[in-house]
Amino acid sequence: MGLRGPMAPAEANALQLWRVRLLVKSILLLFLLGLVGSLEAKSVAQVVDHVEIHHPGEGTFSYTIPIYQVGHIRFLSAGVGVEERQATYPPYSLKLVFVEGVRAFLTGVSVSIRDAQGQLILEIPSEQVTGPWVFIDLDPGTYTVTATRRDQVRATKQVTVPAQGTRVVYLHWPKE
Template structure:
């Protein structure tokens, strides 16, 4: 009996470790498109998506293909998504390519390969990051503010 307990313990521990992965698999569930208002937009020849309020809308953006820059905006210790961010995407020479107001909490952008700077501003508080985009996987940027103020 002890032998069986010792053999089952590793399997039980492995199952417990996989439980969070199984929960994330629900993100592949069908999306109720009736409430989803996400449509690709264009500015200066650049295609982008902005939104993600609500679970279906966030999943719809998360499943979108062809966008090589993924941005997420969040606040506070609980990393709560926020949709009220002003975003500027600049190319390597400093030219503004994309300007969005009240964007987010998710913004996906389709850009040609190159180096870009992103300035995200919320309530006058600025966050900056850079992205070197090639032909590989999408670059993910997370912009975080400490408080909801």
């Protein structure tokens, strides 16, 4: 089921194809960046695992959501459709939720996270934010989270990540 109701098989297949293409493009981009050598190896996100999502019903299929890693920090983006909203995800310490207005979820948001000393520890490009949720496995501590939409609108929050459990943070943009 999508955000507007049940997802037709053709729509579901298109979503699966889109995710596969995005994954292939992301892997190609990472490969090219590695060849150029303009980034440190630890700052390039690599796909290290995945979460499998099952779409039940007629024309049953499944697809995977990539789990990326930069240094020791893992993250994933999800939350599109009912299947993803009901799925079980790794117990990461921070969950970001991107919202426009009161209820509309957003995707394609870039994220940067700085530690308490102001050191940039993670940058997630908008191409890797394919859903309105981003789960990040951060060590306990205080961080500044900055999310940018369309290279203009910014949402910044100071966040304290607990030693146990998941901190959920909503980042809001005004309705356009």
